[in-house]
Amino acid sequence: MNLYETISPASKKKKSGSRKKHSILLVHGAWHGVWCWEEHFVPYFKKLGYDVYALSLRGHGKSQNKGQLRWTSIGDYVNDIEEFLKEIPDPPIVIGHSMGGLIVQKLLERRNFPAAILLAPVPVHGVSRFALEFFTKHPIQVLKVIGNLSLFPVISETKISKDILFSPNLSEEKAMEYCARLQDESYLAFLGMIAFSLPNPEKIKTPIKVLAGEKDKLFPLWEIKRTAKAYRTEPIVFPEMGHELMLDAGWESVANAIDTYIQSVPLNS
Numbered sequence: 001m002n003l004y005e006t007i008s009p010a011s012k013k014k015k016s017g018s019r020k021k022h023s024i025l026l027v028h029g030a031w032h033g034v035w036c037w038e039e040h041f042v043p044y045f046k047k048l049g050y051d052v053y054a055l056s057l058r059g060h061g062k063s064q065n066k067g068q069l070r071w072t073s074i075g076d077y078v079n080d081i082e083e084f085l086k087e088i089p090d091p092p093i094v095i096g097h098s099m100g101g102l103i104v105q106k107l108l109e110r111r112n113f114p115a116a117i118l119l120a121p122v123p124v125h126g127v128s129r130f131a132l133e134f135f136t137k138h139p140i141q142v143l144k145v146i147g148n149l150s151l152f153p154v155i156s157e158t159k160i161s162k163d164i165l166f167s168p169n170l171s172e173e174k175a176m177e178y179c180a181r182l183q184d185e186s187y188l189a190f191l192g193m194i195a196f197s198l199p200n201p202e203k204i205k206t207p208i209k210v211l212a213g214e215k216d217k218l219f220p221l222w223e224i225k226r227t228a229k230a231y232r233t234e235p236i237v238f239p240e241m242g243h244e245l246m247l248d249a250g251w252e253s254v255a256n257a258i259d260t261y262i263q264s265v266p267l268n269s
Contacts, residue, residue, distance in 0.1 A: 004080065005062035007034050007042060007054040008087065022093045022114060022262055026054040027081060029098030030185040031155050033061025036097070036178075041246050044255045050262075053092060055084050057103075060183065070149055072186040074197035077103045078110070093262050097246060098122060098218070099189065105199035108206045114269040115207045117258055119245045120216055123223040124201060124230045127193045130218060151185035167215050167242035169249035178247055201230040208233060209261050211254060213241035 007026075024045055026037045033056035045052050056062060057077045059069035081103065085092075094116045096104030101121025108116055123129075135142045138160060144153035155161035161179045189197075208231040212224035221237065228235040236257050238250055245254045 003058070003064045004084065005034055005056040005060075006084065006087075007038065007052060009051040009053075020267075021050055022265060022267065023051040023053060023088060023090060024262070025081075025085070025088065025092040025094045026052065027094065027096040027100035027103055028054070028057065028060070029096070029100040030151065030189070031182040032097075032100075033057075033063070033181075033183070035061060035181055036244075036246055039247060040251050041255060044252075045259070048259060051092075053084070053088055055080065059186065069184060069186050071188045073188050074099075074103060074106060074192040077189065078106045081107055082110070093117065093265065095119065095258065096121065098243065099185075099193065102193060102197070102199065105201075105204065106197065108208075109200060109203040113206045115209065115262070115265045117209045117211065117261065118227070119211050119254070120213055120219055120224065120243050121210065121227055122193050123219055124199055124227045125223075126195055126198050127190075127219075128195070129223070131194060145187075149187040151187060151190050152183070154185075155179070155182045164217050165243045167213070167240055167248050167250075169240055170242075170247075171249075174247075178244070204231070207265070210235040211245060211257065212237050213243055213245055213248065214239045215241060216243045218243040 026041060028036050034054045037054045042052050057080050058065040059072055091113050094104050094113050097119040099122055101118040104116050104118060141153045145151060158176060158179045161182060162175045166175045210224060210228040210233060212221055212235045214221060214237050224235050238253055241250045242248050245251065
């Protein structure tokens with residue numbers, strides 16, 4: 001039985017070096033699974049001729065180890081990606097969203113890739129600012145987080161999760177549908193995002209592109225700009241979009257920008 005819920009090309013593995021386009025590896029963030037990519041990005045990039053790979057990290061989606069989720073670390077998630085990379089013939093373009101962006105950054109400390117794209121990533125300085133702000137606005141939810149050692153209370157109330165994750169431009173129906181699919185997240189990973197598993201940009205040699213939603217309430221634009229600056233780049237900012245760049249209204253612009261950037265990355269890189 002497979003440990004992970006995955007998405008891979010339907011065709012058999014190609015020989016290393018035989019590709020005409022970079023392959024793409026998608027890494028989801030907290031509370032999500034591969035479903036967040038299946039909605040738009042997977043069919044979009046497949047239609048453009050890319051080999052697209054994605055997995056639900058341990059304890060997420062249909063992957064195993066849900067009972068051990070609480071004490072799963074960011075390092076464990078990085079190990080999940082490294083294991084999955086064994087199935088990919090050539091080093092892919094790695095794309096991570098939110099916590100997935102942090103996981104990608106930690107992965108890049110271990111090995112190099114042709115390029116990486118961070119979508120609304122966990123800031124290089126961590127999530128302590130968000131945690132403090134959330135506590136002042138929703139103290140009851142925070143007490144539940146601490147009491148249950150669980151991040152689910154952060155997004156358990158649809159009104160809160162919808163406000164944090166999506167722009168008002170997304171239909172109420174779609175926002176409710178996506179919020180209903182959110183799940184628990186590792187408490188240990190949360191501590192890692194605060195202080196214990198933050199990235200070290202000085203160790204990273206892979207070229208990085210950073211994308212941001214102008215109206216992101218989880219990680220505001222100034223935090224994304226700070227992350228981009230750490231990698232000596234400027235973020236691509238999408239007007240009126242929220243945190244969920246792959247699901248929010250306007251996702252097509254994000255996908256198009258990703259395609260444009262990937263086409264600029266040499267195949268032999």
